[in-house]
Amino acid sequence: MAAVLDVKTPADRNKLIAAVVLGVLALGALYLAFGRSLFGSSSTTVKVSTSPTPKQPAAPASTSPTTAMPTASEQDFTYQTTSVDYRPGSSYAPDPGRNIFSFYEPPPPCPTCPTPVKPTPTPTPMPTPTPPPIQLAYVNPQMVYAGSPKNFRLEVNGDKFTQDMHIYFNQVQMPTTFVSDKKLVTEIPSNMVTNQGIAQVIVQNKDGKLYSNMVNFNVQAPPTPSVTYIGMISRARHNNDTAYFVQQGQDKPFGARLNDVVQNRFRVIDISAAEVVFQDTELGFKHRVQLSRVSAGGPPSSFPTNNLPQGFQQQFIPGVTGPCVPGIPCNPQPQRPTPDPNKKDVDDDDGPPE
Numbered sequence: 331m332a333a334v335l336d337v338k339t340p341a342d343r344n345k346l347i348a349a350v351v352l353g354v355l356a357l358g359a360l361y362l363a364f365g366r367s368l369f370g371s372s373s374t375t376v377k378v379s380t381s382p383t384p385k386q387p388a389a390p391a392s393t394s395p396t397t398a399m400p401t402a403s404e405q406d407f408t409y410q411t412t413s414v415d416y417r418p419g420s421s422y423a424p425d426p427g428r429n430i431f432s433f434y435e436p437p438p439p440c441p442t443c444p445t446p447v448k449p450t451p452t453p454t455p456m457p458t459p460t461p462p463p464i465q466l467a468y469v470n471p472q473m474v475y476a477g478s479p480k481n482f483r484l485e486v487n488g489d490k491f492t493q494d495m496h497i498y499f500n501q502v503q504m505p506t507t508f509v510s511d512k513k514l515v516t517e518i519p520s521n522m523v524t525n526q527g528i529a530q531v532i533v534q535n536k537d538g539k540l541y542s543n544m545v546n547f548n549v550q551a552p553p554t555p556s557v558t559y560i561g562m563i564s565r566a567r568h569n570n571d572t573a574y575f576v577q578q579g580q581d582k583p584f585g586a587r588l589n590d591v592v593q594n595r596f597r598v599i600d601i602s603a604a605e606v607v608f609q610d611t612e613l614g615f616k617h618r619v620q621l622s623r624v625s626a627g628g629p630p631s632s633f634p635t636n637n638l639p640q641g642f643q644q645q646f647i648p649g650v651t652g653p654c655v656p657g658i659p660c661n662p663q664p665q666r667p668t669p670d671p672n673k674k675d676v677d678d679d680d681g682p683p684e
Contacts, residue, residue, distance in 0.1 A: 466488040474549055
């Protein structure tokens, strides 16, 4: 035993401890598996006791007499002596006092009774609209031309104006000058009257609780020259260019140079091959009239013409019947001489037109 327990090294001591622990665990497992029978034997005595066979309970004796069906005579007696509960007012019972074949007929009309007159309904009075507290009478001026190059002054005349009120032109608030309780003044910029139409003028305060009636302001289109630009004669130095026009309703063309006044109102300020620029001598508006271009072979609508080659048109001569003059061939083809490059135009040294 001393040789077994002789432990010289720590490794031997650890092995001994592990062996002891494993032995204890093995004994515990055997005890859990086999219980007390592992250490000693025990006998269990089984006692069997017998019980007597149970008896079936006896059926209870019937104490009620035998039920018998009633006879026919008894049933007839019951039917004859039982009262009938008949209530006509109930929902399921028919109306005993109404004849289904009788209908209500109105009484004949009375010849002496007047026909009742239907009462005339009283019309509901329409509420009278409350007039605006501010009265706007008129504006000055009442009309301008569309596209005016300058701003214009607008005076609003009325009643009950105050210093906190403003003029609204087409729903745009304008800077307003208070003159008196009967006059307000503002300046309308030119970009607000570029198009023709009707503008609205109204006066109201900042919160909109006090406002006036609305007055219409007319923006008209400016007058334009009623001429058609058909061509021009251009000089070498453009000092004596002449533009030719046809007035509406007339067939005879007329010419105009720079600074000439057409139709007693429109001054020619620029001439080019594409357009002519007029200026209104009264209002200052500028109008551009484009060159009336005619397709090849198509005559302008203002000339009675005869079709010629290359789109040229020949005008009728008054007093001569037919398109050609007697004794002169129609559509002559003159030979154009070669121009002399050293020759000067007689109008080259002309001064500016007077």
